[in-house]
Amino acid sequence: MNKVLSILLFTITTSVIGQSIIPKPRLLKASGKNIEFGKIEITSLPKKASFQTESFQIKWDFLRGELIDKIPQKEGKTINIILALGYLPTEAYSIQTSQKQIVISASSYAGFYYGVSSLSQLLEAQKNKSCYEISEGLQIYDAPEFSYRGMHLDVSRHFFPTDSILTYIDMLSRYKFNRFHWHLTDDQGWRIEIKKYPLLTQIGSKRRETMLAKNFNPYKGDGKPVSGFYTQEDIRKIIEYAKVRNIEVIPEIEMPGHATAAVAAYPFLSCKKDTLPVATTWGVFEDVYCVNDNTLQFMFDILEEVMDIFPSRLIHIGGDEVIKTRWDNCDICRNTKSKNQLKNSNELQSYFIQKIDSFIHSHNRAIIGWDEILEGGLAENAWVMSWRGTKGGIEAAKQKHNVVMTPGTHCYFDHYQGPVDIEPLAIGGYTTIEKVYNYKIIPEVLNSTQKQFIQGAQGNVWTEYMPNFSHVQYMTLPRMVALSEVLWGTNVDYIDFLARLEHHKTYFKQQGWNYKK
Ligand code: ACM
Ligand code: ZN
Numbered sequence: 001m002n003k004v005l006s007i008l009l010f011t012i013t014t015s016v017i018g019q020s021i022i023p024k025p026r027l028l029k030a031s032g033k034n035i036e037f038g039k040i041e042i043t044s045l046p047k048k049a050s051f052q053t054e055s056f057q058i059k060w061d062f063l064r065g066e067l068i069d070k071i072p073q074k075e076g077k078t079i080n081i082i083l084a085l086g087y088l089p090t091e092a093y094s095i096q097t098s099q100k101q102i103v104i105s106a107s108s109y110a111g112f113y114y115g116v117s118s119l120s121q122l123l124e125a126q127k128n129k130s131c132y133e134i135s136e137g138l139q140i141y142d143a144p145e146f147s148y149r150g151m152h153l154d155v156s157r158h159f160f161p162t163d164s165i166l167t168y169i170d171m172l173s174r175y176k177f178n179r180f181h182w183h184l185t186d187d188q189g190w191r192i193e194i195k196k197y198p199l200l201t202q203i204g205s206k207r208r209e210t211m212l213a214k215n216f217n218p219y220k221g222d223g224k225p226v227s228g229f230y231t232q233e234d235i236r237k238i239i240e241y242a243k244v245r246n247i248e249v250i251p252e253i254e255m256p257g258h259a260t261a262a263v264a265a266y267p268f269l270s271c272k273k274d275t276l277p278v279a280t281t282w283g284v285f286e287d288v289y290c291v292n293d294n295t296l297q298f299m300f301d302i303l304e305e306v307m308d309i310f311p312s313r314l315i316h317i318g319g320d321e322v323i324k325t326r327w328d329n330c331d332i333c334r335n336t337k338s339k340n341q342l343k344n345s346n347e348l349q350s351y352f353i354q355k356i357d358s359f360i361h362s363h364n365r366a367i368i369g370w371d372e373i374l375e376g377g378l379a380e381n382a383w384v385m386s387w388r389g390t391k392g393g394i395e396a397a398k399q400k401h402n403v404v405m406t407p408g409t410h411c412y413f414d415h416y417q418g419p420v421d422i423e424p425l426a427i428g429g430y431t432t433i434e435k436v437y438n439y440k441i442i443p444e445v446l447n448s449t450q451k452q453f454i455q456g457a458q459g460n461v462w463t464e465y466m467p468n469f470s471h472v473q474y475m476t477l478p479r480m481v482a483l484s485e486v487l488w489g490t491n492v493d494y495i496d497f498l499a500r501l502e503h504h505k506t507y508f509k510q511q512g513w514n515y516k517k
Contacts, residue, residue: 019122019500020121020122020125020500020503020504021118021121021122021500022121022175022481022484022485022497022500022501022504023144023175023176023484023485023487023488023490023491024485024488024490024491024496024497024500025118025140025141025142025490026141026142026143026488026489026490027139027140027141027142028138028139028140029137029138029139029140030135030137030138031135031136031137031138031139032135032136032137033135033136034133034134034135034136035079035097035099035133035134035135035136036076036077036131036132036133037076037077037078037079037131037132037134038073038074038075038076038077038078038131038132039073039074039076039077039078039079040067040068040071040078040079040080040081040102040123040132041078041079041080041081042060042063042064042067042080042081042082042083043080043081043082043101044080044081044082044083044084045060045083046083046084046085046112047085048085051085051109056109058244059109059113059244062244063083063112063113063116066116066117066120067081067116067119067120070120070124071120071123071124071132072127074130074131074132075130075131076131076132079100079101079102079132079134080100080101080102081101081102081103081104081116081119082101082102082103082104083104083105083106083112083115084103084104084105085105085106085107086105086106086107086111087107088105088106088107088111088143089107089143090107090108090110090111091108091110091111091114091143091144091147091178091246092106092107092111092141092142092143092144093105093106093111093112093114093115093118093140093142093143094106094115094139094140094141094142095115095118095119095138095139095140096138096139096140097134097135097136097137097138098136099136102119102134102138104116104119109246110178110246113244113245113246114142114176114246115142117173117174117176118140118142121174122134124507125503144176144487144488144489145487145488145489145490146441146454146455146456146457146487146488146489147178147455147456148178148179148404148455148456148457148458149176149177149178149179149456149457149458149484149487149488150177150178150179150180150181150250150404150406150456150457150458150459151168151171151172151177151179151180151181151458151459151461151476151480151483152180152181152182152183152406152458152459152460152461153165153168153180153181153182153183153461153463153472154183154186154460154461154462154463155182155183155184155189155191155230155463156183156184156185156186156187156188156189156190156191156261156463157186157188157189157282157462157463157464157466158226158463158464158466158467158468159189159191159205159226159227159228159229160468160469160472161228162230162234162237162238164469164472165182165230165238166238166241167469167513168180168469168472169238169241169242169245169247170245170511171473171476171477171480171513172245172247172480173242173245173246173247175480175481175484176246176484176487176488177247177480177484177487178246178247178248179247179248179249179250179456179458180242180247180248180249180250181250181252181316181458181460182249182250182251182252183252183254183316183462184230184251184252184253185204185252185253185254185258185259185261185262186254186258186260186261187258187259187260187261187278187279187285188207188210188226188260188261188278188279188280188282189204189205189206189207189226189227189228189229189261189278190204190205190229190261190262190265191205191228191229191230192229192230192232192235192251192253192306193229193230193231193232193235194301194302194305194306195232195305196301196302196305197265197266197298197301197302199265199266200261200262200265200266200302201229202265203264203265203278204261204262204264204265204278205227205228205229205261206225206226206227206278207225207226207227207261207277207278207279207280208221208225208277208278208280209221209222209223209224209225209226209280210222210224210226210280211280211281211282213425213465214425216281216283219281221280232305232309235309235310236309239309239310239311248311248312248313249310249312250310250312250314250315250316250368251306251309251310251312251315251316252316252317252318253299253302253303253306253315253316253317253318254317254318254320255289255299255317255318255319255352255356256288256289256291256295256319256322256349256352257284257285257288257289257318257319257320257321257322257323258284258285258288258318258320258321259285259287259288259289260276260278260279260285260287261278261279262289263276263287263289264276264277264278266298268294269289269290269295269298270287270288270289270290270326271287271288271290271326271327271329271330271332271333272287272326272330274287282464284321284323285323286323286325286326287326288322288323288324288326288327289352290326290327290330290332290333291327291332291333291336291348291351291352292332292333292335292336296352296355296356299356299359300359303315303356303359303360307360307363307365312365313365313366314365314366314367314368314383315360315365315366315367315368316367316368316369316385317353317356317360317367317368317369318369318370319349319353319369319370319372319373320369320370320371320372320387321370321372322349322372324345324346324348324349327345327348328345333345333348336348336351344376346375346376347376347377348376349372349373349375349376350373350375350376350377350378350379351376353367353369353373353379353382354377354379354380356379357379357380357381357382358379358380360381361380361381366381366382366383367379367381367382367383368382368383368384368385368404369382369383369384369385370384370385370387370392371384371385371386371387371388371391371392371393371395371396372392374392374395374396378396378399378401382401383396383401383402383403383404383455384396384401384402384403384404385403385404385406385458386403386404386405386406386407387406387407387408387411387412387460388407388408389407389408389409390405390407390443393405393407393443393454394443394445394446396453397443397446397450397451397453397454398446398450400453401453402453402455403453403454403455404455404456404457404458405441405454405456405457405458406457406458406459406460408429409431409435410431410435410436410439411436411439411457411458411459411460411483412429412431412459412460412462413431413459413460413461413475413476413479413480414426414427414429414460414461414462414463414464414465414466414475415427415428415429415430415431416428416429416430416431417431417432417433417475417479417516418432418516424465424471424474425465426465426475427462427464427465431479433478433479433482433516434482434494436459436479436482436483436486437482437485437486437491437494437497438491438494439457439483439486439491441454441456441457441486441487442454456487457483457486457487459476459479459480459483461475461476470514471514473508473513473514473515474514474515474516475516477508477513477514477515477516478501478504478505478508478515478516479516481501481504482497485497505517
């Protein structure tokens with residue numbers, strides 16, 4: 001049978017029994033005849049006292065809304081949804097149906113949210129029928145393989161308004177991602193309001209123009225100013241929006257490199273103290289933070305505000321691509337080295353990150369950084385994000401540090417997803433959806449103890465060549481959908497995945513979400 005025909009047949013059969021859920025549940029059995037209904041109502045919540053608090057009421061109201069809004073009411077009987085406490089792992093859930101009711105069991109809000117999400121995916125495929133059908137003996141047991149299931153977004157190279165960020169969170173939550181890594185600062189724009197240092201946004205969030213695609217040398221700009229930042233109020237709203245969707249928002253404040261926008265606002269931060277413009281080209285830049293107590297105090301002040309806004313346990317501090325030529329020629333940096341017996345600039349970078357690590361740790365949080373933070377010695381409590389392949393992740397796991405895998409080969413969604421001559425301009429690379437789907441997160445070379453440090457993986461979306469949010473969607477959908485199933489640990493059959501994906505493409509169209517056709 002040819003591939004297209006088999007996908008078509010599979011689509012028909014899967015939609016009949018409602019198995020279009022992505023990520024695919026660990027176990028799904030449908031038996032018995034179908035029951036028909038037109039409306040659903042959550043009639044019972046878990047009885048445990050900790051679920052009865054005021055903050056939970058907000059979440060239950062949200063869950064009710066999710067079901068009612070996503071599943072239009074039809075003629076016919078109402079089926080009751082019972083949310084019941086079950087002794088299941090965090091984020092796991094089960095669904096069992098009978099003639100009169102659907103029971104979703106979980107031990108945490110996350111589990112209930114995912115149960116409701118899966119049920120709503122199962123029913124949404126029946127939107128156009130006169131009533132809903134579900135088999136009376138349906139049994140689903142489901143739990144993720146990885147605890148860190150992330151998607152990243154760079155809002156420095158291009159700025160996307162708050163509404164776009166909320167849509168991005170909708171995209172993530174639909175596919176049971178639980179971390180949004182928000183890359184808020186870089187050379188081309190500082191995008192988070194910091195009350196103590198207003199110039200970071202007054203100056204650092206604006207650039208004169210953007211280099212026309214790939215016109216590095218000779219430089220040619222487009223003459224169009226770019227600006228934008230999120231107020232602390234915007235950010236709090238986004239964090240709350242994400243929270244009821246079981247997504248933790250992890251801020252990234254880049255240091256000590258990718259710092260041009262900050263240096264443009266506060267020239268005392270760099271070694272040369274020159275007044276610089278916010279960068280208008282892409283790449284890596286020499287004017288990184290000068291390593292001294294004033295810079296560190298500035299970073300601590302910023303991080304105080306950041307931790308006040310973001311409740312996440314992890315705070316991303318960047319650490320990648322630090323050009324060290326300024327440090328090598330700076331008296332202040334030399335002084336920091338000699339005072340602290342640091343042999344070279346790698347050790348100076350490690351010193352800087354260790355200071356930040358201690359500060360964040362003293363606030364009961366932990367830093368996460370790109371794999372360059374291994375160079376010169378890894379800070380005591382740091383998590384490592386492995387992006388230059390898997391080497392950094394392997395090394396960090398061997399050193400008993402937690403790791404998130406984001407290798408460029410499989411997790412960079414700024415790479416081409418099809419032939420270069422038909423795809424819109426991208427940064428480079430070639431990462432097809434099939435390649436993403438077949439990604440094996442845990443490096444084989446690790447032994448069983450070391451493997452436990454691999455907490456999960458993340459798709460990265462750097463936006464140099466994504467000037468608007470529609471383009472962000474085009475680059476992420478459907479590759480992030482494939483990654484969601486890898487993270488869930490049920491990515492066993494690519495053809496079966498493609499069949500289920502058809503229904504999801506219809507959903508993207510209905511939502512007005514752009515995607516690669
Ligand atoms: C990175 O892509 N520079 C982390
Ligand atoms: Zn310096």
